Amino acid sequence: MSMARLATFAVGGKTRYGAITDKGVVDLSTRHPEWPTLREVIEAGALVRLAEEADGLAADFRIEDIAYEIPVPSPEKIICVGVNYPDRNEEYKDGQAAPSNPSLFIRFPRSFVGHDAPLVRPPESSQLDYEGEIVIVIGKGGRRIAEADALGHIAALSLCNEGTIRDWVRHAKFNVTQGKNFDRTGSIGPWLVPFTDEAQITDIALTTRVNGEIRQQDRTGRMIFSFRKIINYVSTFTTLAPGDVIVTGTPTGAGARFDPPVWLRPGDVIEVEAEGIGLLRNGVVDEEASQ
Known part of the structure; x- marks a missing residue:
């Protein structure tokens, strides 16, 4: 572009x-x-x-x-979609069909860094994992936005490494919040690509590499919940505001799904790349070394 x-x-x-x-x-x-x-x-x-x-x-x-810093400073909301690719649903091995509504959770801005800044592995856990995702940024706010109108509410596209502390997402019965919000464990960027045409998001190739090795690869055309559906669903229960960030889900292949699991370590380099958007790159450091 x-x-x-x-x-x-x-x-x-x-x-x-x-x-x-x-x-x-x-x-x-x-x-x-x-x-x-x-x-x-x-x-x-x-x-x-x-x-x-x-x-x-x-x-x-x-x-x-x-x-680089995260592209939208202090967004009112960062809303993340959970299982949103067919193979990712199958990873759960629970025999359940794809859900009829998206799984959602919230992240705070300080849990993210910008492009080329290191992700920070906290002393509480060694289970830092990666999740490459497409980001949509809301331009025109609204409530109960119809699917037919949803794309008119997108201002821009970006990328996310939705870094996760895996054992902390399993601390309690039904929430993942704490494992998703350690300071500086994820990244957004490098930039915003202005959204002007539906063709930009129809079938984006999304790839995540760790130290040059492809770990995740899929296309947005296979998402369980489309960009239109996500905006429609989220705006049903909360008013979307300009600058809100929606992280739209990750393909299969995160480190947690290896046997044994493969966690990120200091010195690793993660790249999330999508055609038409760019490449988001981050290293990894331990929290003690970064203070």
């Missing part, structure tokens, strides 16, 4: 937003003080306009001089 990609990043200790182009990084935040962050840009419906504007501007920074 030729349109510039929009990112939140830090330079010299200051957080900014701008466009990642072939020429480098165009700082759009200083040119648009009316929108303090990409969240306000999304609310104003101006993502595409800014991406087009950046095409005609010279770069302000080199890509190697910036530190």
Whole structure:
């Protein structure tokens, strides 16, 4: 896609937003003080306009001089979809057909880091796992959004490594919240790709690699719950707001499903890649070493 990609990043200790182009990084935040962050840009419906504007501007920074942060700072909601690929449902070996409604859980913004920042393995558990996923960012808010109208509520696409502390998701009878929310165990990024056409999401190839080895590979055309259905279902019980992040589910192949399980360790490199969106890369460090 030729349109510039929009990112939140830090330079010299200051957080900014701008466009990642072939020429480098165009700082759009200083040119648009009316929108303090990409969240306000999304609310104003101006993502595409800014991406087009950046095409005609010279770069302000080199890509190697910036530190990526999660693209939408402080989103009101980060809602994650659980089992959403056919083979993933079969992994549970419970004999149950695909569910009729999506499984959902919530994550907090501080549980994520940006592109090229390390995931942090906490001292409480060695069972840090990866889950590569497509992210949709809500542009136009709403409640009880019809499936037929749902795609008109998407502002952008991104990627997620929905890192999980596996033993902590099994601590209690029916919740996964604690295993999904350790600080800096997942990542979102590198950027937002403005959403303009249904063809962008019809059948995206999604791949996760660990140290160059393919671990997960599937296509969004096989998802149990489509992007339309997810937006319709979620907006039934909560009002979606501009900048809300929905993480749409991971294919089979996470480390927990190996025999024996293969957990992430310091020094590992995880790459989540999707055609038309980009590549999200993160290393792994232990929490003690990162303080």
